[in-house]
Amino acid sequence: xxxxxxxxxxxxxxxxxxxxxxxxxxxxxxxxxxxxxxxxxxxxxxxxxxxxxxxxxxxxxxxxxxxxxxxxxxxxxxxxxxxxxxxxxxxxxxxxxxxxxxxxxxxxxxxxxxxxxxxxxxxxxxxxxxxxxxxxxxxxxxxxxxxxxxxxxxxxxxxxxxxxxxxxxxxxxxxxxxxxxxxxxxxxxxxxxxxxxxxxxxxxxxxxxxxxxxxxxxxxxxxxxxxxxxxxxx
Amino acid sequence: xxxxxxxxxxxxxxxxxxxxxxxxxxxxxxxxxxxxxxxxxxxxxxxxxxxxxxxxxxxxxxxxxxxxxxxxxxxxxxxxxxxxxxxxxxxxxxxxxxxxxxxxxxxxxxxxxxxxxxxxxxxxxxxxxxxxxxxxxxxxxxxxxxxxxxxxxxxxxxxxxxxxxxxxxxxxxxxxxxxxxxxxxxxxxxxxxxxxxxxxxxxxxxxxxxxxxxxxxxxxxxxxxxxxxxxxxxxxxxxxxxxxxxxxxxxxxxxxxxxxxxxxxxxxxxxxxxxxxxxxxxxxxxxxxxxxxxxxxxxxxxxxxxxxxxxxxxxxxxxxxxxxxxxxxxxxxxxxxxxxxxxxxxxxxxxxxxxxxxxxxxxxxxxxxxxxxxxxxxxxxxxxxxxxxxxxxxxxxxxxxxxxxxxxxxxxxxxxxxxxxxxxxxxxxxxxxxxxxxxxxxxxxxxxxxxxxxxxxxxxxxxxx
Numbered sequence: 001x002x003x004x005x006x007x008x009x010x011x012x013x014x015x016x017x018x019x020x021x022x023x024x025x026x027x028x029x030x031x032x033x034x035x036x037x038x039x040x041x042x043x044x045x046x047x048x049x050x051x052x053x054x055x056x057x058x059x060x061x062x063x064x065x066x067x068x069x070x071x072x073x074x075x076x077x078x079x080x081x082x083x084x085x086x087x088x089x090x091x092x093x094x095x096x097x098x099x100x101x102x103x104x105x106x107x108x109x110x111x112x113x114x115x116x117x118x119x120x121x122x123x124x125x126x127x128x129x130x131x132x133x134x135x136x137x138x139x140x141x142x143x144x145x146x147x148x149x150x151x152x153x154x155x156x157x158x159x160x161x162x163x164x165x166x167x168x169x170x171x172x173x174x175x176x177x178x179x180x181x182x183x184x185x186x187x188x189x190x191x192x193x194x195x196x197x198x199x200x201x202x203x204x205x206x207x208x209x210x211x212x213x214x215x216x217x218x219x220x221x222x223x224x225x226x227x228x229x230x231x232x233x234x
Numbered sequence: 235x236x237x238x239x240x241x242x243x244x245x246x247x248x249x250x251x252x253x254x255x256x257x258x259x260x261x262x263x264x265x266x267x268x269x270x271x272x273x274x275x276x277x278x279x280x281x282x283x284x285x286x287x288x289x290x291x292x293x294x295x296x297x298x299x300x301x302x303x304x305x306x307x308x309x310x311x312x313x314x315x316x317x318x319x320x321x322x323x324x325x326x327x328x329x330x331x332x333x334x335x336x337x338x339x340x341x342x343x344x345x346x347x348x349x350x351x352x353x354x355x356x357x358x359x360x361x362x363x364x365x366x367x368x369x370x371x372x373x374x375x376x377x378x379x380x381x382x383x384x385x386x387x388x389x390x391x392x393x394x395x396x397x398x399x400x401x402x403x404x405x406x407x408x409x410x411x412x413x414x415x416x417x418x419x420x421x422x423x424x425x426x427x428x429x430x431x432x433x434x435x436x437x438x439x440x441x442x443x444x445x446x447x448x449x450x451x452x453x454x455x456x457x458x459x460x461x462x463x464x465x466x467x468x469x470x471x472x473x474x475x476x477x478x479x480x481x482x483x484x485x486x487x488x489x490x491x492x493x494x495x496x497x498x499x500x501x502x503x504x505x506x507x508x509x510x511x512x513x514x515x516x517x518x519x520x521x522x523x524x525x526x527x528x529x530x531x532x533x534x535x536x537x538x539x540x541x542x543x544x545x546x547x548x549x550x551x552x553x554x555x556x557x558x559x560x561x562x563x564x565x566x567x568x569x570x571x572x573x574x575x576x577x578x579x580x581x582x583x584x585x586x587x588x589x590x591x592x593x594x595x596x597x598x599x600x601x602x603x604x605x606x607x608x609x610x611x612x613x614x615x616x617x618x619x620x621x622x623x624x625x626x627x628x629x630x631x632x633x634x635x636x637x638x639x640x641x642x643x644x645x646x647x648x649x650x651x652x653x654x655x656x657x658x659x660x661x662x663x664x665x666x667x668x669x670x671x672x673x674x675x676x677x678x679x680x681x682x683x684x685x686x687x688x689x690x691x692x693x694x695x696x697x698x699x
Contacts, residue, residue, distance in 0.1 A: 062678035062697035066624050083573055083609070091625035094696065095594040095604040100622060108592045109577060109609040113584055122580055129579075131572035184677030 032160055035071025038205045043178065044197045048072050050160050053151045053176035057167045057194070061090060063184045067209045068191070069136070069162060074102040076133040076160065085126050086110045087137040088119045107133075116140045120150070127153040127161055134160040141165075144173060151175040170194055249283050251276075254291040296320070299352070302458050304450045306350060306482050308489035310339065315362070315447040321369065323362045323447060336376055346485075351460070351478040359383060362447055363439040367413075370394050380441050387439065388414030397432040404429065455550040456486045465504065465541035469533040472501065472542060476529050477522070479547040484522040492552030493518030499529065499547055503540040511536065513582075516574030518553045524575060531582030577609050598657040599665045600626060600695060620653040621671055623681040623696030630693035633682065640682055640692035644675030656686070671698070 031047025033040055040046050048054060048069075058065035073084055084107050086093050095105050111126075113119040119139050126132045127150065142150070142163075154161045163176070170181055179195040190204040249265035251258045253276050261270040261279075268283040280286055296319065304322050307314045310333065313325035326339060333339040340356055347354035357368035358376040364383055368375045371390040377383055390413050392405055404427060410416050416424075417436065424433055437443040460475045476499060487493055495518050501509040513528050580589045591609035595602060604626070633640040640646045651670030658664045667683040674680055681696035 060674070060676045060678045061625065062623075062674070062680055062699055063676070064679070064699065066699035081573065083576065089625075091627055091697065092604070093592060094600075094622055094624055094626040095592040096600075097622035097624050098592070099594050105592050105594065106610055106612055110590050110592060110606070111580055111584065112588045112590075114588070118584060122584065125579060126576060129572055129576050131576040186677075 032072045032075060034068075035075075036068075036205075036207045039191060039207060042193055042196070042201055042205060048160050048162075049178055051154055051157045052161070052178065053147065053154055053174075054160070054162045055165055055169070055174060055176045055179040056162055057165050057170055057179065057181040059167050059183060063182065064189045064209045065164060065182050066136070068182060068189060068207070069134075070101045070103070072160065073134060077102075077104040077107045080133045081107070082131055082133040083107060083109045083126075084134045085132045085136070087123055087126065087135060088113055088139065089136070090138055116142070120146050123150055123161075124153045127157055127159055130157055130159070132159045134162070136162050136164065138164050141169070144175070148175050248287060249285060250287045250289065251279055252291050253288050258288075259291050293319075298459070301450075301453070302482050303347070303350065303352065303354075305453055305456070305489070306346065306485040307343075308450070308452050309485040310343070312449075312489075314450045316450050317362070317366060317447075321366050322450075323365065325362075326358075336378065340374070340376060346481065349478065349481045359386075361439055361441045362445055363435060364441075367394050367439060383440055384417065388412060388417070392416060395432060395435055397429075397435070401429045401432055452489055453486070455548070456483050457546065457548045458482050459544055459546035461544045462542060465543050467538040467541045469530065469536070472533050472545060473526065473530050475545045476533075476547065477526050479545065480522040480525040480529075483525065483547060483549055484520050486549075487520035487552060487555070490552050491554065493520045493555030494549050494552055495519075497525065497547060497549040499545060501538070501542045502544040502546065504543050505540050508546075509536070509538065509542075514578060516578040518555050520555060527575075528578055528582050531579060535583060573610065598655050599663065600655070600669075601630075601665075602658070602663070620669070621650065621681075621698075623679075624699040625697040627695055627697075630683070630695045633692040633694050635692055638690075640672065640684075642674050642680065642694065646672040646674055646680065646682065648672050649679075652684075654686075655683075667693075669695070 029045060029050060031040075031043055031045035031049045033047040034043070043049065056065055056068070076082075077084055084103070086108065089110065093108070093110060095108075098108065099105055111119075111122050113122055116139065119137070120142055123135060123137050123139065126135050139146075147163075150161070150163075167181060170179070174195075177195070177197055179193075181192040181194055183190050183192075185204075185206060189207045189209055191207060192204045193201045249262065249268055249270065251261040251265050251270050253259060256276050258270060258272055258274045258276060258279050260272055265279075265283060265286055268286070270279045270283055270286060274282075276288055280288070300316055300318065300320070300322060304314050304316055307322060307324045311324055311326045311329040315323045315325075317323050326333075326336075330336055330339060333342060336358055340358060343356050344354065347356070355369045356374060357365050358378070359365040359368055360377065360380045360383060364377070364387060367387060367390055368377070371394050375386060377386045391411060392402060392413060392415075395413070405411075405416060408419075410419060413436070416432070421433065424430075434443065438445040458479045460478055462471070462475055466472065483494075483497065494515070496512055496514045499511040499513070501511065503509070511529075511532055513525075513532055515524065515528065519525075577589055589609065590606035591611060592604060593607040593611065594604050597603045600622070633642055633646075635641060636645065649671045652668035653670075654668050656666045666686040668686060669681060669683045672680045672682045679698035680694055681698065682692055682694050684690055684692050
C-alpha cells in the first residue's frame, strides 16, 4: 500500500473548515479582486467580500476613498449587467471621471433619497433583490439596529456592499465583518484594517492608487505655467 | 361574489345573503349556520339573523365574474365555453400532459380560483353536460372513461338536470328520484310522456349525442373590478383586492403570450371621482408578484383621503413576450429582469426624479459634461480630457484667498495645471477658467479653478475621492 497523498481538493476543502490562526480566515466565497495585491492578501477570500457589509471609514473627502474601489467597480461593470448603485452620495458622481476609469456609465444608477430612513430602506431593497453588483452608500449615521438589518439583507446575496462612514464610527460597534479606515500618507493611501475575519493586521497597508490623479496628472510644467502662476500672484 | 375583496372568505366573514325579488338566492356559510337558506323570504331571513347583510342580486356582475373566470381559464386551454348562469367549461384533454395530468390540473384550477377570490366546485368528465352535473351534484369528482360515466351520474338527483318542473313532477310521481332511476325506465315511454328534452340531455351527457358549444373569445383588453366588502383606505386592504385582479391579468397575458408595460388601477370612492393610479413596470412583464410589488409601493405613497369602495384594474396594449422556460443553469431571465424592477421599485417609493443614471456629454465645461439620464441607457463613449475628479460639486464653491493663493482650511498646494477651459460663449453659461489639481492641508486632492477674467477669483469644483 502506498501512503495516502492528500488530494489538493480535499486540502483546500479542509482549509476552508480549518482556520490556521496566522492568516485571514478563508471565506466561503471568493472576493472581488481589489486590484491591489497587498490588500487582496489581507482580505479573507482574496478581495472585497460579496454578500456582507464592508465599511470604509474616511476622514476628509478627496483622499482617494472611492478610488480604492475603482478597480473592483471596473471589473464588476464589465462582468455583469447588474447595477452599481450610488446611494445618497455627498456630491455628484462625475460621469466623465468614471468613464475614464473604465466603468460603463450605463451600469450606474444614482439614488437620492429624501431622508435617512428612506436611504436605509433603499439600501435594503438594493441588497435584498440581487439586482446590484455593488452598492456604495453614504447613510449618515445609521444605528446598530439598522446596520444589523442591512447586514441581514446583504447576507447570501452577491452584492458588494460598501458603506462610507466618518472615522468616528470606528469607536461604535458594527455588524460589518470587514471595516477599513483610510487616510492619506504622503501621496499614497494608508489602509488600516480595523476588523476582518482573521487576526488583526499589525500595521496599515500602503497602497498606490493607480487611478488617482497622482498618476494621471502631468506635473506642473517647469517654466511657462509656473511663471504664469507667479504672474497671477504678482 | 360579494366577498371577493375580503381576506377570509369562508370562516370569519359576517353573514351575508344575496336576494332576488324579496327571496334569498344564496347565502354564505356564516349565514347558513344561522339557518338562512336559498328560497327563504328576506323578512324571515332577517328575523333569523338580525345582523344579516342583504345585497341585491346583480346578474350583470355575475356575468362579468363568469367572463373573468373564463378569461383566466384560457391560459390552460384555448377551448373555454361559458355555460350561464354559474358554470364555465374547459375542454382540457389536449393540455392534460402539459399540466401534469388531470389530478394536477384540477388542483391548479382549485388554487387559481381561490386566488381569484371565487369558491368553485370543479369536476371533470368526458362530456360537458356530465361535468356540469357532477360539479353541481358532488364535490370534486373526476371521471375519465366514458364507460364509467353512467355509473357515476347514476346517484345524482334529477333536479340537477334543469328539466322543467312538469317533467320532474311526473318522474317523482313514479318514484324516479335519481338519474339511475330515470335511465332504467323505458325510453319510448318517457319520450311519449313529454320527457323528450330530458332524454336528449341524458344522451348528450352520456356521449351518445354530440354536444357542441360556442367557444369563449379571448377579450382584447383586460378590465376587471372588485367591490370591497367594507370601504377601506389602507394600502394592505387595497393590495389584497388588487392581488385578486392581478391573478386574472397574469392569466389573460399568459393566454395571449404577452406582457404589459403598465397598468391602471381605478380606486372608486363614494364621495368623489375615482383615483387613478398608473403603474409602470420597467419592462414588459406578466408576473403577478411584480404587479403586486409595485402596486404596494404606489398604494403606500398615495395617502388616500376618502375610503375606497371598489378597485378596478385595466390593462391594454399587450406586447408579445415569450414564455419563461425553466433553465438548467440558473435563471438567466430572472436575472435580466431584476435590474429594471429594482429601479421601478425605488422610483415607486422615492419618486421618479430620485433615481437616475449618469452619462457624459461632449462639452468642455465640466458642469455640462455630464447629465442625469435614464438608468441603463446605452451611450457613446466620451473622450478623456485632463484629470477629472470623481466628485463634482453641484455649484462651484468660492475659496478664500490669502496673498492671492487659494486656501481651504490652510493654503492649497497646486500639483498640476493649468488646464484652460474656455467655452460656452454662445449660450448664457460661459466659462473661462484655468483648472488645477491642488492638495489641501489634509492631503485631500481638490479640483480648483481660477477665473481668467479679473478679479481672478478661486473656486473649488471637485474632489478626487
